[in-house]
Amino acid sequence: MSLSLNLRGLASRLLSRPTATATSTTQPLSSFSARCTAISPITPAVAPAAFSTTSMSASGYGGGAKTAKAKGGKKKGGQERDPKMINMLKHLSILSPRRIPPPLRMARNRHLRHWTIHRAWLLFRRREREQRERTLMRQYQSMSAACEALRLTDGPGTRDQGYLYRVAMEKKGVYGHNGVPIEYARPLTDTPARSPWNHDWKP
Amino acid sequence: MSRCQQVVRPLVRSLRQGPSSTAIYQSPSIAIRSLSSTASRKDEGSTTQQQGADATTGGEELPSALLSAELGSRRRRAALATTGEVPFEQLPYQCFQEARKVLNQDRQEKLAKIVAETEKIKRLEAADASTMRGGEPFKQKRLRSLRAHVEELKILADINDPLVKRRFEDGMGDMSKPIYRYLANRRWRAMDYKIMTQRITQFNIIPDILPKFDPTMDVKMSFRGCQTQPGSLLSSRITEVPPTLRMQVFDRGERLLSVVVMDADVPDLDTDSFTRRCHFLAANIPWDPTKNLLSLRQVGSPQIGGDLAVPWLPPFAQKGSPYHRLTVFVMEQTPGEGPIDVAKLKEIYDGPGREKFGLKSFRDKFGLGPVGFNMFRSEWDEHTAAVMERHGIPGADIEFKRQRIVTLKTPRAAKGWEAKRQKPKYRGLWKYSKRIA
Numbered sequence: 150m151s152l153s154l155n156l157r158g159l160a161s162r163l164l165s166r167p168t169a170t171a172t173s174t175t176q177p178l179s180s181f182s183a184r185c186t187a188i189s190p191i192t193p194a195v196a197p198a199a200f201s202t203t204s205m206s207a208s209g210y211g212g213g214a215k216t217a218k219a220k221g222g223k224k225k226g227g228q229e230r231d232p233k234m235i236n237m238l239k240h241l242s243i244l245s246p247r248r249i250p251p252p253l254r255m256a257r258n259r260h261l262r263h264w265t266i267h268r269a270w271l272l273f274r275r276r277e278r279e280q281r282e283r284t285l286m287r288q289y290q291s292m293s294a295a296c297e298a299l300r301l302t303d304g305p306g307t308r309d310q311g312y313l314y315r316v317a318m319e320k321k322g323v324y325g326h327n328g329v330p331i332e333y334a335r336p337l338t339d340t341p342a343r344s345p346w347n348h349d350w351k352p
Numbered sequence: 353m354s355r356c357q358q359v360v361r362p363l364v365r366s367l368r369q370g371p372s373s374t375a376i377y378q379s380p381s382i383a384i385r386s387l388s389s390t391a392s393r394k395d396e397g398s399t400t401q402q403q404g405a406d407a408t409t410g411g412e413e414l415p416s417a418l419l420s421a422e423l424g425s426r427r428r429r430a431a432l433a434t435t436g437e438v439p440f441e442q443l444p445y446q447c448f449q450e451a452r453k454v455l456n457q458d459r460q461e462k463l464a465k466i467v468a469e470t471e472k473i474k475r476l477e478a479a480d481a482s483t484m485r486g487g488e489p490f491k492q493k494r495l496r497s498l499r500a501h502v503e504e505l506k507i508l509a510d511i512n513d514p515l516v517k518r519r520f521e522d523g524m525g526d527m528s529k530p531i532y533r534y535l536a537n538r539r540w541r542a543m544d545y546k547i548m549t550q551r552i553t554q555f556n557i558i559p560d561i562l563p564k565f566d567p568t569m570d571v572k573m574s575f576r577g578c579q580t581q582p583g584s585l586l587s588s589r590i591t592e593v594p595p596t597l598r599m600q601v602f603d604r605g606e607r608l609l610s611v612v613v614m615d616a617d618v619p620d621l622d623t624d625s626f627t628r629r630c631h632f633l634a635a636n637i638p639w640d641p642t643k644n645l646l647s648l649r650q651v652g653s654p655q656i657g658g659d660l661a662v663p664w665l666p667p668f669a670q671k672g673s674p675y676h677r678l679t680v681f682v683m684e685q686t687p688g689e690g691p692i693d694v695a696k697l698k699e700i701y702d703g704p705g706r707e708k709f710g711l712k713s714f715r716d717k718f719g720l721g722p723v724g725f726n727m728f729r730s731e732w733d734e735h736t737a738a739v740m741e742r743h744g745i746p747g748a749d750i751e752f753k754r755q756r757i758v759t760l761k762t763p764r765a766a767k768g769w770e771a772k773r774q775k776p777k778y779r780g781l782w783k784y785s786k787r788i789a
Contacts, residue, residue: 258440261514262448268512269451272458 232343441515455512462509469502506530527641530604537602540570548725551583555677555727561616561628561711562722571682571724572598585675586728589735592742594632594648594664599682599724601641608685609658610635610692610720611648614709615667617676619752630701630709631678633662635718636691661697662706666739671732672752681711682724692718 230238242248255263296314304312324330421432438444441452476495481488510516510531517535519525525532548567552558558565573580575595580586597611613632620627634651637658652660669676685692697718701709715722740748765771772778773785 257518258443261440261518262443262445264517265455265512265514266447266451269454272512273454 440518458512459509462505466502466505466509469498469505473498473502503530507534527600528604533602533604533641536570536600540600540602544570544572548582551727552725555583557616557677557679557725557727561614561679562715563712565722565725567723567725569602569682569724570598570600571680571726573680573726573728574598580728582726582728584728586730587733587735588666588668588730588739591678591728591730592666592739595680597646597648597680597682597726598644599639599646600644601639601723604641605687606638606640607687608635608691609637609639609723610683610685610718611637611646611651612681612683612711612714613648613664613678614681614711615676615678617669617674618707619670619673627707628709628711629665630662630706631665631667633697633701634658634660635694635697636685659691659694659697661694662702665706665745666743667730668736668740668745668748669730669732670747670750670752671736673732675729675731678728678730680724680726681722683715683720684723686719686721689719 253260253263296317299317300311300314302313303310421429423429424432473495476491476498479491481491484490486493507530510529511534516525516531520532520535525535527533527536545567552565552567573582573595575586575590576593577596578590579598580595599609601607611632611634612630615629615631616626618627618629632648634648635658637646637651637656639646646656648664650656651658667676667678699705700717701714711722714720737748740746770785770788773781778785
């Protein structure tokens with residue numbers, strides 16, 4: 150409980166609005182957002198996303214996707230936040246008082262009832278999970294047995310043993326017609342660029 | 353302390369201190385109670401059982417006015433009016449009852465499993481080991497794991513019971529049952545064990561006294577009724593009488609324990625070093641999980657049992673010697689070997705045998721394993737001389753001092769900026785070169 154309280158305090162401190170003195174640092178960001186507005190006709194998918202993060206943290210404490218409306222690049226106070234700060238706040242917003250409910254305060258009997266129900270719920274979920282895992286395991290093993298039977302069958306006509314298995318294992322057409330997995334073309338990165346695509350690039 | 357009390361306490365306090373003139377009399381008692389560490393469990397027990405008790409009798413009791421059925425929300429009043437005499441597990445809350453059904457079903461499954469496993473153990477015990485592939489070792493290993501599994505199932509069968517939880521929190525748990533031992537062990541491991549292992553490493557108990565040691569039982573120590581934190585510096589007047597140990601073992605069965613109190617920092621002038629001294633030694637104390645309290649003063653009495661080998665010598669630290677670590681070790685005697693010969697113990701460790709006591713040699717000579725630990729420290733203070741005089745310990749007038757080591761280098765003339773400007777030629781700079789700190 151104390152941990153969550155600390156986190157609540159931390160989050161509310163971090164999420165409070167910056168003071169009006171930090172005008173010099175906001176300069177580069179405003180130019181960035183101006184550039185965004187300038188190129189927004191070309192790439193309409195990019196600019197609103199950039200604005201939505203700003204407005205979300207501005208409109209308060211990580212309200213989630215509901216508040217993700219494009220309100221324009223400016224906040225109420227006419228200030229901009231550092232994009233790094235925005236990124237941090239997006240992840241810290243799960244610690245905000247809105248997301249973390251206050252600790253439950255209950256009398257003893259009621260707490261015991263609550264505890265009982267909670268334990269029963271955990272038990273129920275565990276049973277469900279184990280049931281699901283059992284089913285999946287059974288299905289997997291039956292599939293594997295079927296593949297093994299296929300491998301040992303002699304093919305249709307003059308085909309040799311295992312032909313059917315090889316054909317069944319082919320992945321033709323899984324990634325579209327003559328396609329390859331998209332990971333081969335666009336490697337996944339841990340740190341995607343801030344502007345995803347450079348439209349002005351000329352070879 | 354229960355949640356209910358935490359919430360209501362400021363309210364109670366303001367009620368008490370408000371208008372009445374007795375507030376001046378009552379407020380110190382409240383302050384003392386809130387600081388004391390032992391009273392909280394008693395309070396917890398009393399909240400549920402003595403709900404109707406008079407408010408003025410106990411220090412922290414809830415006033416009966418706050419608990420009466422006429423007060424509170426409409427929901428509470430209705431609940432109290434309709435369910436006054438219904439026992440807790442039959443309270444008519446739908447979700448609660450459904451949850452109890454789920455838990456009960458699980459419990460029945462666990463009980464059936466316990467029966468099945470016990471049958472399996474019996475069959476395996478009756479079976480001939482020579483027919484198995486691994487022979488006798490395999491059979492024993494299998495039996496051990498089956499028994500451990502049954503123990504685990506016993507705990508799992510009861511762990512979801514709210515009444516068990518309530519009884520444990522009230523301190524009414526029956527320690528002969530595995531579930532309460534399990535809960536007590538979990539609570540001990542959560543904090544007290546961590547503090548104890550921290551002290552063991554901080555004060556270098558490992559490796560000064562034992563090369564390896566991990567406590568497995570809870571030992572709390574109190575002098576004259578006050579519980580002490582492990583490793584605290586205690587006044588020698590407090591430690592003049594032997595302490596009381598609150599010991600809890602978490603595994604089942606009877607066993608014999610030995611208790612050793614030793615000083616690990618006795619200055620030894622001959623070797624310019626430190627040795628150890630035995631301050632207390634008792635052996636053959638019968639112990640089981642249901643027992644809780646061991647007063648070292650009463651070891652040897654018929655209700656506690658055990659044999660006192662070395663009586664309590666009050667810890668003392670002579671003036672100038674660094675603090676002494678007084679360690680309390682609880683050692684478990686080898687099961688099935690019977691009691692230790694006390695006459696031999698007295699011969700070895702009583703009287704002059706107290707000095708240069710070695711715990712490792714004691715452990716090896718008598719086949720003991722250290723299981724519990726606690727410690728405190730003592731320093732020279734204003735009562736030490738009186739305590740030593742009362743108990744006939746010589747040496748109260750000795751004061752230890754660090755020997756000053758004279759340098760063997762020949763003295764050299766002072767060098768440097770300041771030394772040069774000590775001469776009268778630099779009179780104007782004396783304020784910078786003379787008497788600088």
